[in-house]
Amino acid sequence: MNTGTNQVSLDDVISIDAKLSDEETLVRDTTRRWIRERFLPGVPTHFENATFPMELVPEIAELGLFGANIQGYGCAGMNNVSYGLAMQELEYGDSGLRSFVSVQGALCMFPIFRFGSEEQRQKYLPKMAAGELIGCFGLTEPGAGSDPGAMTTRATRDGNEYVISGQKMWITNSPAAHLAIVWAKVDSDDASTIRGFIVDTDKAGITCPETHHKMSLRASLTGEIVMDEVRVPADAILPETKGLGSALACLNQARFGIAWGVIGAARACFDEALAYAKERIVFDRPIASKQLIQQQLVDSATQIALAQWAVLHLGRLKDEGKNFAPYHVSLVKRNNCAMALDIARVSRSILGGNGISVEFAAIRHMLNLESVYTYEGTNEVHTLILGRYLTGENAF
Numbered sequence: 421m422n423t424g425t426n427q428v429s430l431d432d433v434i435s436i437d438a439k440l441s442d443e444e445t446l447v448r449d450t451t452r453r454w455i456r457e458r459f460l461p462g463v464p465t466h467f468e469n470a471t472f473p474m475e476l477v478p479e480i481a482e483l484g485l486f487g488a489n490i491q492g493y494g495c496a497g498m499n500n501v502s503y504g505l506a507m508q509e510l511e512y513g514d515s516g517l518r519s520f521v522s523v524q525g526a527l528c529m530f531p532i533f534r535f536g537s538e539e540q541r542q543k544y545l546p547k548m549a550a551g552e553l554i555g556c557f558g559l560t561e562p563g564a565g566s567d568p569g570a571m572t573t574r575a576t577r578d579g580n581e582y583v584i585s586g587q588k589m590w591i592t593n594s595p596a597a598h599l600a601i602v603w604a605k606v607d608s609d610d611a612s613t614i615r616g617f618i619v620d621t622d623k624a625g626i627t628c629p630e631t632h633h634k635m636s637l638r639a640s641l642t643g644e645i646v647m648d649e650v651r652v653p654a655d656a657i658l659p660e661t662k663g664l665g666s667a668l669a670c671l672n673q674a675r676f677g678i679a680w681g682v683i684g685a686a687r688a689c690f691d692e693a694l695a696y697a698k699e700r701i702v703f704d705r706p707i708a709s710k711q712l713i714q715q716q717l718v719d720s721a722t723q724i725a726l727a728q729w730a731v732l733h734l735g736r737l738k739d740e741g742k743n744f745a746p747y748h749v750s751l752v753k754r755n756n757c758a759m760a761l762d763i764a765r766v767s768r769s770i771l772g773g774n775g776i777s778v779e780f781a782a783i784r785h786m787l788n789l790e791s792v793y794t795y796e797g798t799n800e801v802h803t804l805i806l807g808r809y810l811t812g813e814n815a816f
């Protein structure tokens with residue numbers, strides 16, 4: 421029985437430890453310790469100032485978290501459950517931090533690993549794993565977000581080069597990136613196909629202006645990629661990319677990490693709300709003694725536990741390398757983002773007036789989760805992916 425003096429751990433509520441290997445527990449606990457010691461003290465200031473702590477990049481690399489589930493090329497080669505647990509702990513810190521790591525690993529290193537030539541892998545992956553090169557992923561455009569197939573960015577072959585023109589927006593890390601994975605339509609005689617390119621951001625004709633005035637993911641750099649006849653060598657193309665499906669395959673990786681990550685954000689909000697409820701005296705008693713507050717805490721813990729089981733199950737399927745489909749990822753991305761956003765809002769309300777201050781974590785997570793709910797496929801997009809799977813009817 422909890423006598424009220426202990427802070428309950430959600431790991432115990434669902435006995436998650438019983439289902440993790442020693443290595444998985446080690447990855448989780450190491451990342452957890454690092455977040456608490458090195459990241460949490462500074463994040464409120466970064467959020468208020470709309471800055472990202474770039475000085476921590478070497479430490480994140482040292483933890484093996486860039487491209488953590490990639491084998492070889494200087495990457496840690498963790499299994500997908502360890503990778504997911506690391507994402508969870510990073511997002512306990514801030515969704516902006518998890519985003520930084522997701523984009524670098526799942527959206528830049530993964531496409532190079534999966535669709536690149538051996539030369540491209542050797543050239544980029546070890547330096548990206550070491551945090552010496554930072555990448556960004558340019559799919560979204562002003563007129564093509566949920567429907568990336570509507571993109572207008574074009575790459576035209578000219579001798580031994582491609583010439584790329586177009587505009588990408590809402591691009592995480594672009595203002596700090598050394599390279600961009602750019603998705604563009606390549607014209608051939610009878611058709612145009614979407615292909616991926618590695619574009620070094622110091623090329624002539626490319627700029628990556630920062631996007632300001634964000635009220636969400638403030639501790640994350642977001643920008644555009646503006647390309648005006650950028651010339652790249654012909655071997656900058658990712659040779660194995662074949663249409664929009666290649667870009668979507670990268671999104672599967674990132675969405676998997678997000679489904680784990682948002683559990684961390686929800687847990688941070690829950691932990692804070694529980695601790696607060698035990699201390700805050702209203703009507704002569706701690707609010708933790710009130711039935712309505714207990715119901716909110718119990719509902720939150722239950723939803724977090726169920727979300728945790730779902731991602732663990734999915735991580736095991738992914739590690740087995742079978743029975744793992746994109747609609748599985750849609751199911752957990754959609755459910756867990758909505759769950760985390762609900763819990764952030766409830767937790768914020770448990771903190772009363774204090775809940776609107778960034779001296780507490782809830783409002784920061786709540787605002788961040790609005791972005792996470794929208795990016796990597798909005799809630800509606802994932803609803804329609806699942807609706808299409810269930811009914812066979814395309815409602816897009």
Ligand code: TGC
Pocket residue numbers: 518519520522523557559560565566567568569592663664665666668669671672674746795796797798801805816
């Ligand atoms: P559709 O006809 O369904 O598919 C086109 C081709 O792609 C294949 N495919 C997939 N392949 C792999 N994984 C998936 N998840 C796939 N989904 C579809 C499909 O089989 C087909 O292949 P083929 O060979 O028949 O051509 O395409 P559609 O145009 O109808 O669009 C479908 C839709 C809406 C689901 C898709 O476009 C979509 O997911 N839209 C959302 C866009 C999105 O999520 N953008 C994210 C940008 S990156 C970002 O937000 C980063 S945030 C920072 C961070 O991650 O932290």
Ligand code: FAD
Pocket residue numbers: 523556557558559560562564565566567589590591592593636637642791794795796797798799800801804815816
């Ligand atoms: P829209 O597609 O215009 O959607 C508007 C609304 O319409 C949404 O509610 C949507 O769900 C709904 N809707 C759309 N289609 C349908 C339909 N068929 N039926 C019913 N409703 C529909 N992109 C990148 O490429 N790289 C990045 O690194 C990246 N980072 C991001 C970081 C942040 C902070 C944010 C906010 C976004 C980022 N994005 C990135 C872009 C993100 O993926 C898009 O914002 C997202 O895919 C939605 O596209 P949109 O904003 O154009 O919305």
